[in-house]
Each structure stands twice: as C-alpha cells, then as structure tokens.
Amino acid sequence: MSIEILLNEFKVAASSPNQLLKKYKDEGKKVIGVLPYYAPEELVYAAGMVPMGMWGSNNKTIMRAKEYCATFYCTIAQLALEMLLDGTMDQLDGVITPTICDTLRPMSQNFRVAIGDKIPTIFLAHPQNRFADWGVQFCIDQYTNVKKMLEKIAGKEITNEDIQNAIKVYNESRAARREFVKLANAHCDVVNPIQRSAVLKAFWFMEKPEYTAKLTALNAELAALPVCDWKGTKVVTSGIICDNPKLLQIFVDNNIAIAADDVAHESRAFLWDVPECEDGLMALALQFKNIDYDVLLYDPASAENRRGEFVANLVKESGAQGLVLFMQQFCDPEEMEYPCLKKALDAQNIPHIKLGVDQQMRDFGQAATAIQAFADVLSMQ
Ligand code: SF4
Numbered sequence: 516m517s518i519e520i521l522l523n524e525f526k527v528a529a530s531s532p533n534q535l536l537k538k539y540k541d542e543g544k545k546v547i548g549v550l551p552y553y554a555p556e557e558l559v560y561a562a563g564m565v566p567m568g569m570w571g572s573n574n575k576t577i578m579r580a581k582e583y584c585a586t587f588y589c590t591i592a593q594l595a596l597e598m599l600l601d602g603t604m605d606q607l608d609g610v611i612t613p614t615i616c617d618t619l620r621p622m623s624q625n626f627r628v629a630i631g632d633k634i635p636t637i638f639l640a641h642p643q644n645r646f647a648d649w650g651v652q653f654c655i656d657q658y659t660n661v662k663k664m665l666e667k668i669a670g671k672e673i674t675n676e677d678i679q680n681a682i683k684v685y686n687e688s689r690a691a692r693r694e695f696v697k698l699a700n701a702h703c704d705v706v707n708p709i710q711r712s713a714v715l716k717a718f719w720f721m722e723k724p725e726y727t728a729k730l731t732a733l734n735a736e737l738a739a740l741p742v743c744d745w746k747g748t749k750v751v752t753s754g755i756i757c758d759n760p761k762l763l764q765i766f767v768d769n770n771i772a773i774a775a776d777d778v779a780h781e782s783r784a785f786l787w788d789v790p791e792c793e794d795g796l797m798a799l800a801l802q803f804k805n806i807d808y809d810v811l812l813y814d815p816a817s818a819e820n821r822r823g824e825f826v827a828n829l830v831k832e833s834g835a836q837g838l839v840l841f842m843q844q845f846c847d848p849e850e851m852e853y854p855c856l857k858k859a860l861d862a863q864n865i866p867h868i869k870l871g872v873d874q875q876m877r878d879f880g881q882a883a884t885a886i887q888a889f890a891d892v893l894s895m896q
Contacts, residue, residue: 528717548610561677562669568719583625590874654800678795689785703772704743708763748893749774754841756780769890775833823859836893838867
C-alpha cells in the first residue's frame with residue numbers, strides 16, 4: 516500500500532473515534548474507555564475487549580461537565596467527562612480512571628457521580644513511590660482490582676497467558692511507534708506534523724494488531740526512501756498533547772518539521788516496554804516502575820534535573836534547533852516543571868517557546884505569530 520493511502524487511513528481513524536466505537540459495537544465487541552495516564556491497557560486487550568483512549572476533544576465545548584468540575588480543571592479532563600455526558604461515549608462498556616495528577620484524582624470521583632450507573636467506572640490509583648517493593652506490590656494490587664472489574668464486564672477470566680499475549684502485542688506496537696518517530700524525522704518531507712500526529716493519535720482508537728500491521732507497512736515504505744534534505748527548521752515538541760490539526764498547520768505553513776517529541780499523548784506513552792516476567796501483572800507493574808524522565812511521576816533525584824537534561828539531549832540528538840512547549844492551561848505538573856526544563860534548555864543554548872493551549876481554542880492567531888517568529892529565529896541560527 517502506498518504511503519499516501521496509509522497516512523490517509525491513519526488520518527481517518529484519528530479523526531473519527533466515534534465511528535470506530537460504533538463499528539466495534541456493531542461487531543459485538545465490548546469497548547473500554549481509558550483516560551490518561553499509564554492505565555494497563557494490556558488488561559483490556561487480554562479480556563478480549565477494545566480499549567479506547569479518552570484524551571478530551573478538539574471539537575467540543577464544555578457544557579454539561581461544568582456542573583461537576585472546578586473551573587480550573589484542564590480541558591482534557593473536562594472534555595472527557597463532557598463526552599460521557601453528551602452521549603458521545605454512551606456505547607462504552609466501562610471506563611478506567613487513573614489518578615496520576617491533582618485534577619484526575621478528584622475527577623475520578625466526579626466521573627463516578629456524573630455518569631452514575633450508566634457506565635461502570637474502574638478506579639486506578641498508581642503508587643506515588645513506584646520503586647520500593649511495596650510500591651510495586653501496591654501497583655500489582657491495583658492492577659488486580661482493574662483485572663477483576665474487567666473480567667466482570669467481559670464475562671470471562673483473564674489468564675496469565677492472555678496477559679502475556681497482550682504484552683507482546685503492545686510491545687510490538689511500542690517498537691513500531693518508536694521506529695515511526697525516527698522515520699518521520701528522516702522523512703519529514705513526506706510526513707508532515709499533521710500526518711505525524713494523526714499516525715500516533717490513531718493508536719488510541721484502533722485495534723492494536725491492525726494498527727501495528729499498518730504502521731509496520733508504513734515504516735517499511737518510509738525506510739525505503741532516501742533520507743530527505745530538509746531545508747526548513749526542526750523542533751522537538753513537548754507537553755501533554757498537541758494533536759489539533761489547525762495548530763499543527765502553522766508548523767506546516769512555516770516549514771517546521773517535528774524531529775522528535777516529549778509529549779504524553781505521543782512518545783512518552785511508548786518509551787518503555789513491559790519487561791519479560793513470568794507473572795503478567797508483575798511485568799506490568801515493573802513497567803510502571805521503570806518509567807523515567809516523566810514530569811507526571813515521582814523522581815527521587817528531581818533536584819538533579821535529569822528530566823530537563825533528557826529533554827535537552829533529545830533536542831540535540833534528534834537534530835532539532837529548538838523546542839516548542841505546548842502548555843495545557845491549568846496543568847499543574849507541567850507548569851511546576853517548566854522552570855527546571857527552561858534551566859536545562861538554557862544551559863545547552865537551546866531556544867524554546869512556551870505556548871499556552873487548551874482544547875477549546877478555536878483561534879490560533881497568537882500561536883501563529885509566535886511560531887512564525889520562532890521559526891525566523893531558528894532559521895537565522
Ligand atoms: S493536562 Fe495536566 S492537569 Fe490535566 S489531566 Fe493531564 S496532567 Fe492532569
């Protein structure tokens with residue numbers, strides 16, 4: 516299949532999750548909504564159900580969710596609830612609500628109250644300290660609870676073999692996405708920022724074996740092309756999510772390619788494979804333990820600013836000239852980390868800009884001016 520056809524298929528999948536949800540239900544499948552971050556989706560797959568990522572929406576306005584949310588909750592959380600209240604996600608068979616940040620913790624209960632008995636909610640509290648043995652055990656206990664609730668919804672037991680099979684499927688997908696990110700950098704004349712985003716976003720909605728098969732085919736086509744001689748500029752993107760095609764169009768208009776990303780919705784979600792371990796739940800807990808350089812997770816050595824250096828090195832190693840940080844409005848973890856990130860970037864003389872965004876933005880005039888000016892600065896370096 517040609518690159519153009521494959522890219523278009525990912526674009527369609529990324530832009531029409533509710534059509535996919537309807538398709539899965541028409542096929543008699545059960546579907547579980549999965550909120551950010553780090554829910555063990557493998558368990559949903561192992562139960563024979565389809566996981567669907569719920570990262571808010573670029574096309575909706577917060578109306579009904581206001582009743583349950585403080586105004587300073589980020590739009591990602593509020594719009595996820597909006598979709599559960601306005602009927603968009605009525606066909607879901609359950610929702611997993613992780614509680615990594617100070618918004619998601621209360622939101623997990625707001626979801627429960629707001630949707631009542633309509634859809635079962637599965638509460639998931641990851642351990643704050645994920646390194647100690649008792650942190651790993653806490654994670655296993657939580658995942659055991661998620662597993663039990665998924666078994667109830669699926670009407671079937673999830674065996675260790677089911678989990679091991681799911682881990683294999685997900686690790687293959689992670690490897691394919693890591694490969695794609697590198698190839699998209701080498702072939703940024705063929706994969707523009709909008710297409711790159713759509714490929715990575717489609718993962719959250721498509722069935723994983725189908726997604727990985729298509730992405731592997733796309734990777735093979737891209738690998739066969741000569742590396743492009745890019746005349747524009749390259750940046751690394753950072754933040755929680757930057758999937759709005761209108762925002763990314765500004766990159767295209769200014770000949771800015773994305774060399775790599777430090778985005779929770781993109782690369783941060785597939786940097787760490789699940790390690791091999793005879794006990795599938797232990798393997799999933801160990802993967803959570805192994806995650807590093809993540810702004811949302813506890814780092815006992817945070818004073819050393821390892822994460823800031825990691826991101827700065829990503830800019831250098833990917834061949835980017837600068838970094839664009841998409842700061843979600845009211846996102847405490849990202850806002851609190853920013854001074855450390857800035858310090859690390861400044862120390863390596865890496866230019867960056869910080870753009871305040873949220874999912875209800877419809878006018879990108881200010882962002883366009885800032886990105887255009889940034890592209891001019893980078894091109895003069
Ligand atoms: S955007 Fe920030 S505040 Fe909102 S759910 Fe994500 S981490 Fe929490």
